[in-house]
Amino acid sequence: xxxxxxxxxxxxxxxxxxxxxxxxxxLNHNVMYWYQQKSSQAPKLLFHYYDKDFNNEADTPDNFQSxxxxxxxxxxxxxSPGLGDAAMYLCATxxxxxxxxxxxxxxxxxxxx
Amino acid sequence: DQQVKQxxxxxxxxxxxxxxxxxxxxxxxxxxxxxxxxxxxxxxxFLISISSIKDKNEDGRxxxxxxxxxxxxxxxxxxxxxxxxxxxxxxxxxxxxxxKLTFGKGTLLTVNP
Numbered sequence: 001x002x003x004x005x006x007x008x009x010x011x012x013x014x015x016x017x018x019x020x021x022x023x024x025x026x027l028n029h030n031v032m033y034w035y036q037q038k039s040s041q042a043p044k045l046l047f048h049y050y051d052k053d054f055n056n057e058a059d060t061p062d063n064f065q066s067x068x069x070x071x072x073x074x075x076x077x078x079x080s081p082g083l084g085d086a087a088m089y090l091c092a093t094x095x096x097x098x099x100x101x102x103x104x105x106x107x108x109x110x111x112x113x
Numbered sequence: 114d115q116q117v118k119q120x121x122x123x124x125x126x127x128x129x130x131x132x133x134x135x136x137x138x139x140x141x142x143x144x145x146x147x148x149x150x151x152x153x154x155x156x157x158x159f160l161i162s163i164s165s166i167k168d169k170n171e172d173g174r175x176x177x178x179x180x181x182x183x184x185x186x187x188x189x190x191x192x193x194x195x196x197x198x199x200x201x202x203x204x205x206x207x208x209x210x211x212x213k214l215t216f217g218k219g220t221l222l223t224v225n226p
Binding site for chain 1: 115117122145147149154155156157158159162164202206211212213214215216217218219
């Protein structure tokens with residue numbers, strides 16, 4: 001089945017140690033998103049790509065970066081994770097036109113030691 | 114500053130009865146609204162949407178109502194089934210904002226057999 005796959009499902013890293021989360025899709029969608037969801041909070045958009053065009057939300061910390069080497073893959077890099085970065089990270093995809101729904105992966109839960 | 118509010122963290126209903134999930138918003142620039150359903154350990158899945166030019170959209174057991182003057186929307190599930198037990202997220206898109214969705218915190222629906 002076509003889908004959005006996030007690896008790993010659970011990631012533990014040390015305070016300050018860089019970590020990369022990955023997302024792949026078989027839907028061939030133009031748009032890919034990264035959301036952060038903390039416990040009992042709303043998912044919050046960090047950034048999205050339309051093809052190779054990167055769109056950063058104004059309040060996304062500089063500590064968060066993203067790469068999209070091709071249509072299928074997108075990575076979230078956290079350069080120096082702090083305790084406050086512990087959260088569920090959700091990847092999603094969609095295709096134009098603009099009102100097409102987003103398809104989500106199952107998320108990566110990030111813990112910081 | 115929450116622009117999309119789901120004031121009920123949880124809701125419990127009996128199988129066969131109606132479930133009504135509510136969502137309020139503050140941003141008058143929102144022009145498109147979506148509901149997502151999320152099971153534990155899975156990503157959100159799209160359920161139903163409505164444009165601001167409409168006041169109702171129906172899809173099988175699911176109906177979304179939009180009251181623009183009150184900045185309120187609701188999701189009705191009739192009849193409710195135990196498989197509907199999940200977290201329901203309300204989300205909104207702002208006119209002119211390409212692709213960004215603003216989510217509420219979600220409401221946990223439990224349908225009791």
